[in-house]
Amino acid sequence: MQGEASGDAAHGQTRVPGAFDLEAHATLFGFEETPARATVIARGRGWRVGGAARTFGIFVVIAPIVAIFPPHAVWLIGALVTGALLARRRYIERFTLVHVEGTCPRCGATLGVKAGRLEDPHPLPCEACHHESSLQMPPEALVARAAE
Numbered sequence: 001m002q003g004e005a006s007g008d009a010a011h012g013q014t015r016v017p018g019a020f021d022l023e024a025h026a027t028l029f030g031f032e033e034t035p036a037r038a039t040v041i042a043r044g045r046g047w048r049v050g051g052a053a054r055t056f057g058i059f060v061v062i063a064p065i066v067a068i069f070p071p072h073a074v075w076l077i078g079a080l081v082t083g084a085l086l087a088r089r090r091y092i093e094r095f096t097l098v099h100v101e102g103t104c105p106r107c108g109a110t111l112g113v114k115a116g117r118l119e120d121p122h123p124l125p126c127e128a129c130h131h132e133s134s135l136q137m138p139p140e141a142l143v144a145r146a147a148e
């Protein structure tokens, strides 16, 4: 499971099939929006289903091991539920946000994000002023890029 997406996002040069750049904006209520460039990977069905199955599979293996300890049923169910939730998260990850280049609308500091499922709108916390702006992008830009 060498993460294709976990590559060094610091330079925004991860070469991943399906990766593309989007012109977007960082917005924060009461402040003028700033331009931002987002690097996003469109995830195909194979990646989502395969990843979800693998994730759940890991927890199916873990479940009987943790169930050795009392209260057994609690651990067993907990492991299976956790696996199902994580698997679902993977299944619905149609786009992965890997990198954002932009500045905070409030203080002008450089914004950074952790790679992960692209949300709409995606939160952009600012480490300098601790305000959270949002990444806004034209929805049609994503629709056009969606992997089947």
Ligand SMILES: [Zn+2]
Pocket: 104, 105, 106, 107, 108, 109, 126, 127, 128, 129, 130, 131
């Ligand atoms: Zn800021």
